[in-house]
Amino acid sequence: MPQLLDGLNPEQLAAVTLPHQSALILAGAGSGKTRVLTTRIAWLLQTAQTSPLGILAVTFTNKAAKEMQTRLGAMLPINTRGMWIGTFHGLANRLLRTHHHEAGLPQVFQILDSADQLSAIKRLLKSMNVDTDKFEPKKVQNFINNNKDAGLRAQHVESYDPYMRRLVEFYAAYDEQCNREGVVDFAELLLRSEELLARSDAIRRHYQQRFRYILVDEFQDTNRLQYRWLKHFAGMDSALMAVGDDDQSIYAFRGAHTGNMNEFQRDYAHDNIIKLEQNYRSHGNILDAANALISKNPTRLGKNLWTSADAGEPIRVYLAYNDQEEARFIAEEAQALHREGIALNDIAVLYRSNAQSRVLEHALFSAGVPYKVYGGLRFFERQEVKHALAYLRLLAFPDDDGAFTRVVNFPTRGIGARTLEQLIDAAQQSSSSLWKTAYAKYADAPAGKGLAGFVHLIRAMQEATLGVTLPEAIEHILQASGLMAHYVAEKDGQDRVDNLNELINAATVFINDADAIANAEDNGGLMASFLAHAALEAGTHQAGEGHDALQLMTVHAAKGLEFHAVFLTGLEEGLFPSEQSMSERDGLEEERRLMYVAITRARRRLYISHAQSRMLHGQTRYGIASRFLDEIPVELLKPINKGYAPAVEQYATPAPRTAKQHSSSPWRMGMNVRHAKFGVGVVINVEGQGTDTRVQINFGGAHGVKWLSLEYAKLEAA
DNA sequence: TTGTAACACGTTTTT
DNA sequence: CGTGTTACAA
Numbered sequence: 001m002p003q004l005l006d007g008l009n010p011e012q013l014a015a016v017t018l019p020h021q022s023a024l025i026l027a028g029a030g031s032g033k034t035r036v037l038t039t040r041i042a043w044l045l046q047t048a049q050t051s052p053l054g055i056l057a058v059t060f061t062n063k064a065a066k067e068m069q070t071r072l073g074a075m076l077p078i079n080t081r082g083m084w085i086g087t088f089h090g091l092a093n094r095l096l097r098t099h100h101h102e103a104g105l106p107q108v109f110q111i112l113d114s115a116d117q118l119s120a121i122k123r124l125l126k127s128m129n130v131d132t133d134k135f136e137p138k139k140v141q142n143f144i145n146n147n148k149d150a151g152l153r154a155q156h157v158e159s160y161d162p163y164m165r166r167l168v169e170f171y172a173a174y175d176e177q178c179n180r181e182g183v184v185d186f187a188e189l190l191l192r193s194e195e196l197l198a199r200s201d202a203i204r205r206h207y208q209q210r211f212r213y214i215l216v217d218e219f220q221d222t223n224r225l226q227y228r229w230l231k232h233f234a235g236m237d238s239a240l241m242a243v244g245d246d247d248q249s250i251y252a253f254r255g256a257h258t259g260n261m262n263e264f265q266r267d268y269a270h271d272n273i274i275k276l277e278q279n280y281r282s283h284g285n286i287l288d289a290a291n292a293l294i295s296k297n298p299t300r301l302g303k304n305l306w307t308s309a310d311a312g313e314p315i316r317v318y319l320a321y322n323d324q325e326e327a328r329f330i331a332e333e334a335q336a337l338h339r340e341g342i343a344l345n346d347i348a349v350l351y352r353s354n355a356q357s358r359v360l361e362h363a364l365f366s367a368g369v370p371y372k373v374y375g376g377l378r379f380f381e382r383q384e385v386k387h388a389l390a391y392l393r394l395l396a397f398p399d400d401d402g403a404f405t406r407v408v409n410f411p412t413r414g415i416g417a418r419t420l421e422q423l424i425d426a427a428q429q430s431s432s433s434l435w436k437t438a439y440a441k442y443a444d445a446p447a448g449k450g451l452a453g454f455v456h457l458i459r460a461m462q463e464a465t466l467g468v469t470l471p472e473a474i475e476h477i478l479q480a481s482g483l484m485a486h487y488v489a490e491k492d493g494q495d496r497v498d499n500l501n502e503l504i505n506a507a508t509v510f511i512n513d514a515d516a517i518a519n520a521e522d523n524g525g526l527m528a529s530f531l532a533h534a535a536l537e538a539g540t541h542q543a544g545e546g547h548d549a550l551q552l553m554t555v556h557a558a559k560g561l562e563f564h565a566v567f568l569t570g571l572e573e574g575l576f577p578s579e580q581s582m583s584e585r586d587g588l589e590e591e592r593r594l595m596y597v598a599i600t601r602a603r604r605r606l607y608i609s610h611a612q613s614r615m616l617h618g619q620t621r622y623g624i625a626s627r628f629l630d631e632i633p634v635e636l637l638k639p640i641n642k643g644y645a646p647a648v649e650q651y652a653t654p655a656p657r658t659a660k661q662h663s664s665s666p667w668r669m670g671m672n673v674r675h676a677k678f679g680v681g682v683v684i685n686v687e688g689q690g691t692d693t694r695v696q697i698n699f700g701g702a703h704g705v706k707w708l709s710l711e712y713a714k715l716e717a718a
Numbered sequence: 719t720t721g722t723a724a725c726a727c728g729t730t731t732t733t
Numbered sequence: 734c735g736t737g738t739t740a741c742a743a
Contacts, residue, residue: 089733186733556730618734
């Protein structure tokens with residue numbers, strides 16, 4: 001036991017060995033949060049304060065859950081089976097499978113991922129003859145999900161106008177459709193299980209008595225529904241530990257409710273707050289920069305990171321002429337670091353938006369620097385994999401209309417829109433599924449072309465896959481459906497073929513996993529289990545682990561990670577902080593937290609770069625340095641491009657041909673001008689008209705960026 | 719039914 | 734500028 005607690009600082013120790021009571025742990029970036037969480041569980045078990053059954057540990061991502069399991073396994077020679085460690089959605093799924101009857105679900109309910117949900121909504125709107133120009137499916141999807149995340153069913157949503165009333169109607173109809181088809185979307189997993197716990201005293205009491213210790217990771221990211229969900233598990237005898245960092249809350253845009261932290265304080269922790277403020281990751285200057293920046297946020301729970309490490313290097317600031325030059329600089333600098341012996345894997349290039357990655361990729365490719373971009377499609381989200389899974393779903397649960405429509409004409413077999421429309425109408429008439437309707441009509445017909453052929457194909461596949469293993473079934477489906485042949489024939493289909501083969505592989509791995517087999521018993525079979533796994537855990541973004549490559553990702557994606565060196569790019573007003581965040585409530589604060597997250601990813605070296613101009617949406621935009629740069633104490637920064645104030649001439653660019661919006665002014669963006677006092681600069685913004693015109697000019701060097709009113713300032717073209 | 723051409727649009731994202 | 738989606742002709 002002493003070993004377990006070795007090396008913990010006093011605050012960490014206090015959190016780990018907290019007696020049977022609730023507490024809020026404010027855990028700053030790099031303060032050993034995950035370690036505390038896992039050591040706490042290990043300590044509870046080792047000191048026999050509870051059995052594995054008494055523990056409920058909730059995370060947001062599969063990665064975090066897995067990491068906890070792994071670390072726990074390394075600390076204690078126990079099997080983690082029976083312990084409820086998982087994601088909100090994973091655990092909600094488990095709950096609903098166990099109590100599917102009470103929850104009003106078929107045992108083998110399917111899980112819709114976002115894309116599935118969207119196509120379900122499109123299908124619904126079509127069947128309701130809705131004009132999708134007026135009601136965009138995406139908007140409808142957001143409306144439904146936002147309400148579910150807030151814990152509201154259609155009948156609870158207040159509508160103020162006809163438009164919203166219509167949305168509520170869609171919400172109700174969508175839920176009806178899901179119930180009819182036995183499918184459940186992500187938000188529904190949580191809402192459905194929350195309602196179940198609220199409704200059934202017996203089930204709730206059972207879990208309340210069972211879970212004596214409840215631990216929640218990344219609590220600042222929880223939404224209202226998730227907090228409500230958690231509360232149901234907390235009985236009289238439960239101790240809750242919520243670990244989070246309000247300064248790292250960057251998911252308000254998807255429903256995260258930081259207020260949960262205050263509510264948790266009130267509801268459970270009372271004044272039991274432990275702050276983990278010692279940072280084990282970064283050098284002093286980096287931490288000072290982060291602290292200074294985040295201190296500009298008005299509403300914080302309050303926390304200041306410190307480190308026993310020395311100040312380290314200054315933060316390098318690079319001002320680039322444009323985005324391409326910025327990218328070139330990063331490519332060169334990364335190579336230099338690599339030559340010094342830093343692994344490319346340990347260097348990250350971060351950006352605010354995905355669109356910025358293209359220029360970077362181009363420069364890295366030209367410079368021959370291996371890189372890896374995070375984000376984009378995940379394995380189980382790729383169309384070929386989804387097609388294959390849809391066949392699988394259809395075989396096991398033929399009434400799944402979503403799966404049916406997905407593959408009925410893929411690969412193409414001559415079943416057009418017209419045929420399908422007739423089928424949908426007929427199904428609606430008899431209020432039955434598409435499969436049942438088609439089957440009733442063509443089961444006895446000869447296996448011809450079109451729908452009849454499809455019905456017979458599915459029947460044949462059902463028979464052929466009876467009693468074979470899951471990978472064998474998938475292999476057969478790929479062949480019999482013609483999917484494999486389709487992609488083999490496609491000219492750029494090799495990746496897709498590889499993915500389909502990988503799917504067989506994934507199924508093999510899955511059925512060899514002991515836990516999965518055990519779970520399958522109560523989850524309605526191995527196939528249902530595998531499909532749930534595919535939906536809940538979309539897999540990695542890209543293959544090709546193991547190669548040393550520069551890491552490219554958005555700041556969001558970098559949360560929770562750390563690197564020896566970090567390049568933080570595009571620090572320009574309108575980009576970071578983003579333009580649209582400015583119009584959102586508390587938008588700037590969230591952007592600042594995002595910046596805070598970005599800075600604290602770096603262990604030893606941090607580069608911050610910005611560009612004077614940048615290609616955005618096909619046109620050149622002139623940006624000024626982000627205000628976040630000004631919020632970092634200047635003594636922590638070290639300009640690194642030749643004195644930081646290169647000759648303005650070097651940046652001279654021809655004025656944009658068309659600057660219509662500013663046509664009333666003789667001054668154009670990008671234009672070189674001379675000011676009596678400040679010298680030569682570049683116009684980077686023009687605002688107002690006539691005598692009210694103000695121009696923003698970058699003079700570089702000591703004078704920097706200034707707004708000048710044309711009424712007073714004497715300017716001349718340079 | 720399928721392929722091409724015009725067209726719209728353009729933060730952040732996990733489950 | 735580049736991509737993804739829709740509209741229309743073959």
